[in-house]
Amino acid sequence: MTAAEPVGTFCLVLHSHLPWLARHGSWPVGEEWLYQAWSGSYLPVLDLLRRLGEEGHRDVLTLGVTPVLAAQLDDPYSLRGMHDWLGGWQLRAHEASGRRGEPALTELGATEHRRAAAALGLFESRWRHGGSAVLRPLVDERVVELLGGPATHPFQPLLEPRVREFALRAGLADTARRIGSRPAGIWAPECGYSPGMEQGYASAGVQRFLVDGPALRGDTGLAHPVGDSDVVCFGRDLPVTYRVWSPRSGYPGHRTYRDFHTYDHASGLKPARVTGRDVPPEQKKPYAAELAAPTVHRHAADFVRVVRQRLTDLAEAHGRPGLVVAAYDTELFGHWWFEGPAWLEAVLRALPGAGVRVSTLRGALDAGLVGEPVELPVSSWGSGKDWRVWDGAMVADLVELGGEVQRLLLDAVDKAAGGPGRDRTLDGLARQALLALSSDWAFMVSKDSAAGYARGRALAHADRVRRVAGLLADGRYADAAGMVSVYDRQDTLFGQLNAAALVWKGAGALSSVPTGR
Structure with missing residues (x-):
């Protein structure tokens, strides 16, 4: 390996999914969940991808969008509801900015008013025809690889064969209608797998899918054909993924980041920073963007270091460049972790300079990052890595x-x-x-x-x-x-x-x- 060659390939996979929520309640669970995730994650993440695409970046990441979520992002009722919600956010921020005797909340209200206005402008200018109009150019220009999936995100191993086939084919066909091309890869819902499912995937035209790292016994440094099929699985690299995802030590729990669970109930805004893991809401300190920003950059640099080291170790162990797949719910970035989109942009921009090739699952296959066939066990990405969460x-x-x-x-x-x-x-x-x-x-x-x-x-x-x-x-x-x-x-x-x-x-x-x- 020469100094000019990348040490290996990094694939970021984002899984975008919510169940069907339109007209099924609003608060605390229901449409509010959709609109919060839409404003917090889908707007900024897809806008980041648009900007990277305009700069000439290609194969930035692999983006899963479940058919049931895509249906909501295109639905006229949901589009109108989202527009109303963004206007309500702006009004709530305006009210908070005028509250006397609470300078921290007044400042937060002004900041949130600017954020709401920007989100409203972005929504009105780019989302008026729905999510498919935003996604399609990203797919057509190969900024992202799009993953599909079964229609309503069922746990496939528990489905009767005919229902399983029906749900998968209906989901793939729905994505093709919205985007103009049929996905070659899927995010298997909950990474649920039962031996033999690859045959159904092959019949439906699915060429690749995700499993969790333990299903491959940690051998995630390459993609693997499954059984005697031509269908390939990719495994999440858990040591890298958990650098972000871990509830105990992941980045989003840092004391300077915005606390997701603490609300100012009069306005619905989130005024506090995490402060400490065991600090009660009433004792949390006010959120300060100037404290969070340098933390984002430190965590981005740390993640890049971890990815590079992991790829270096894989290359030394196998005598060839390897692969790291880190996979997350899209809703983590912005909705759950307020600073997530900024961290994501910093990481995607820094990795190439660190000698890491950034690509998609499709790009990893094109580069020949495929190992030996494997026999996969019963598995999922849930607790215990088995089916206990759903069965x-x-x-x-x-x-x-x-x-x-x-x-x-x-x-x-x-x-x-x-x-x-x-x-x-x-x-x-x-x-x-x-x-x-x-x-x-x-x-x-x-x-x-x-x-x-x-x-x-x-x-x-x-x-x-x-x-x-x-x-x-x-x-x-x-x-x-x-x-x-x-x-x-x-x-x-x-x-x-x-x-x-x-x-x-x-x-x-x-x-x-x-x-x-």
């Missing part, structure tokens, strides 16, 4: 509910097989079933994060499936169609969904793939 005792009722939803859906579709043309009622039934099967509901229950909302959403969509399926079973087709039309006015996503694709055709693309139960 454990705490969510046994949701697992049973998911099984019931799938049986009702498949029974209804099979009984209607061979009917004339497309059946919009079955399409609506499939839509509600996929919403009930979102992996988010089990995650939120297992992690005790708005568990009541999550369980309520799963039960509500499942109950809709029961009602429509029951009417169809009784021959009350007009009543079922009327009920679906009501549901479709609330859940305005995946209008192209065609339940006829669920009809059993013998040895289908995923018919030989085990369900993993």
Whole structure:
């Protein structure tokens, strides 16, 4: 390796996902969650990518956008709601800036007013036609590689083969309609994997997907073909990823950064800095941007150092340049970690100067960073790196509910097989079933994060499936169609969904793939 050659390749993967929230509550969980993540993360991160693209940067990072999130970012109702929310943010900041006797809050209000005005201007100038209009040029100009995924982000190992295939193909087709090209890679929801799933991926045209590092026993320095397929998996490099992600020692918990959990409840603004891990909210110090800024640069430099050292170690161990894949939820950058977008920009700009090649998963394959085939175990990126978050005792009722939803859906579709043309009622039934099967509901229950909302959403969509399926079973087709039309006015996503694709055709693309139960 000469001095001019990079020490190795770094791939940053961002996973952008929220469940369907439009018209399903607002506060504390619901549309507010969407608008906070949109303003805090999607606006600044995509604007950063736009600016880097205009400077001539290519293959900056790999960006996953789940179909269910993309649907919300394009939905007219959500776009209007987001515009209103940004205006409300500006008004709340204006009110805070005028509060007397609280100089720290007055200053914060003025700063937030400027931030809200800038976000509103960015939204009105670049997002008026939805998220796809923002994403498409980044994909077309190869600034990013876009990852797709199954329609509503279900935990795939727990799906019946036909439902698994249906959700994946529907998601890939939806992304192709929005962006103009079909993704060759996916973020497998929750990195959930069951042996044999690669065969279904190959059949659906998926060439690459993500797993967590332990699924490869830490051998993440190269991509690996899975089994005897041509499908390749990439593993998260946990020692590098956890430099940011770790709840105990990750960068976002530094005392100078803005505290996510502490609110000024009158304005909804966040006035405090972390201060200390065990400091109660009322004792936290006021946020000071001038203290946070140098911390961002120190942490960016530290991360670059860690990446370079990891790549150096891999090159020495294997006698060839290696690969580091660091993967995070996009919502970490800005929404959860206020300083995250600034840190992200600093890292992406500094890595090339440190002798690190920055690329996408596609670029890593083009560079030949592929090792030997592997047999992957049952795995996920959740607690224990197994399925316990989505298939454990705490969510046994949701697992049973998911099984019931799938049986009702498949029974209804099979009984209607061979009917004339497309059946919009079955399409609506499939839509509600996929919403009930979102992996988010089990995650939120297992992690005790708005568990009541999550369980309520799963039960509500499942109950809709029961009602429509029951009417169809009784021959009350007009009543079922009327009920679906009501549901479709609330859940305005995946209008192209065609339940006829669920009809059993013998040895289908995923018919030989085990369900993993």
